[in-house]
Amino acid sequence: MSKLVTIYGGSGFVGRYIVRRMAKAGWRVRVAVRRPNEAMHVKTCGVVGQVEPVLCNIRDEDSVRAAMLGADAVINCVGTFDRKGRNNFDAVQHEGAERIARWAAASGVAQLVHISAIGADAESDSIYCQTKARGEAGILEHFPSAVILRPSVIFGAEDGFFNRFAAMTRWGPVLPLVGGETRFQPVYVDDVAEVAALGAEGRAEAGIYELGGPDVQSFRELMQEMLSVVRRRRLVLNIPFWIAGILGGAMELLQTLTLGIIPAQITRDQIKSLRCDNVVSDGARSFSDLGIKPMASEAVLPDYLWRFRPAGQYEAIKESAGKLGS
Template identity: 65%
Template sequence: MSKLVTIYGGSGFLGRYIARRLAKAGWRIRVATRNPNEAMFVRTYGVVGQVEPVFCNIRDDDSVRAVMGDADAVVNCVGVLDSIGANTFDAVQAEGPERIARIAAEEGVRRMVHISAIGADEESDSDYSRTKAEGEAGVLRHMPDAMILRPSIMFGPEDEFFNRFASLSRFGPVLPVVGGNTRFQPVYVDDVAAAAELGVAGDVRGVFELGGPDVGTFRQLMEQMLQVIRRRRVVLNIPFWMARIMAFGFSVVRFLSFGLVRGPITADQIINLRRDNVVAGDAKGFAALGISPTAMEAVMEDYLWRFRPSGQYDAIKESARNLKV
């Protein structure tokens, strides 16, 4: 019988790529998610019954244990960019990973892969970065041989980075950003999935920081994205002090609307944007795993074309203008 892996958050941006890769490798997969009815698409990654979405709430011991039974490996992809209701940074990113690791150790699971993030730091003023580090520590307390992946910002067809700003670029001549001089090292989501596959299938352990071959400031990345979608926009860098005032205003509106209205940025995100998001010089990365990371230009045009002025017909119109009568 083929081996079984439980992927917590397996229907999310990264999780679905890990599920697809492991399905192709012959694994049986439980995709643990809060909304299994919205994750039925993962079933198409394998043959009938090979990939199954199941309900799980990582804030609850019994729920985590119920979907882990007989698993040979577990992967945790669950994370949040903003605290919402009971899904706080502490509950999801600090307590959740440790709960999964503790139960995995109790159940005799052999391997665990945990997805963290570059910038994880227990001393950080950012709740996001602090809880990412606490989650790593919690995992290693119970599963010392776990593989921990710290990707930079991930890109791909379903990303919430380039897609988000490409969409915003359609509504005016100015594209505002916070932290325009902060450096990022975007990494292709399927490359991170390939690293996770190695951790599930092999005996790879330790912490790996994953970044792509391209490093650029926030402003430079936006300018590259604008070239791909063929739009001319002024990339306006909003000073941090002004961004903090805006974030405070958005938080007030959110409070008064009982969480129904959320702003485009939070105070915690602003703290993170003050720090470069690149692989440390002494960190183990893709090279240690034998993976050659994918360049942004090799992927971006495949999914950002829909934001061009004429969408899929933009290239045709361009060619037509170059025709000589």
């Protein structure tokens, strides 16, 4: 019988790519999510019956344990940007991650892979980064042979980064940024999924891997690249951190007063994390240690950002027609 992998959060952006790779490699895939009825799209990643969404909440001991029964490997993709509520930073990224590792060790799981983030640091000013670091520490305490992946900002067709800012270009001549000079190293989602699959298959050495693409660019440079792809001219306006902090506080207050109906577009915690570069550290293990050449953003962005162009899918035709008339 083929091996079984349980992927916590496997219906999300990164998770679905990992599901696809594991299914293609012949594994049976159990996708552990809070709402299985909203995760049916992952079933098409494999043949009939190969991929199965199951109910799981990583805040619940029995739920986590049941989801990994019989699993040969476990992958945790669950993360959050919510500071408050039951599914807050600490509950999900620290306690939830540690809970998965504890049960994986007790259940005799052979391989554990955890998706963390570059910037994970217990001494960080950002609570998000602190809880990522505490989650890593909890995992290594219970499962020392785990493979931990720290990606920079992840891009791909369903991303919440380039898609978000490309959508903003539709509504005005100014594109506001916080931390315009902060450096990032964007990494393609399927490259992250490939490393996760190697870890689950036991083909990556235990330890922490920092994953970044081939290019290091400032936030401003990334937005200029995006604007070039969507064929729009916008003034990229960098908002000073002190002003951004006031705006973030006001947005958080509005979110609280509206009971979450109007979500904060940026939070004070996100602003704190934007003060630090998000790039692979010198000497860190990365793609090169696994023989993988990561994809550049310029090779992928046009494949999914075309819909934000003024004429959408017909923009290339308009450009060609314009050249004929000149």
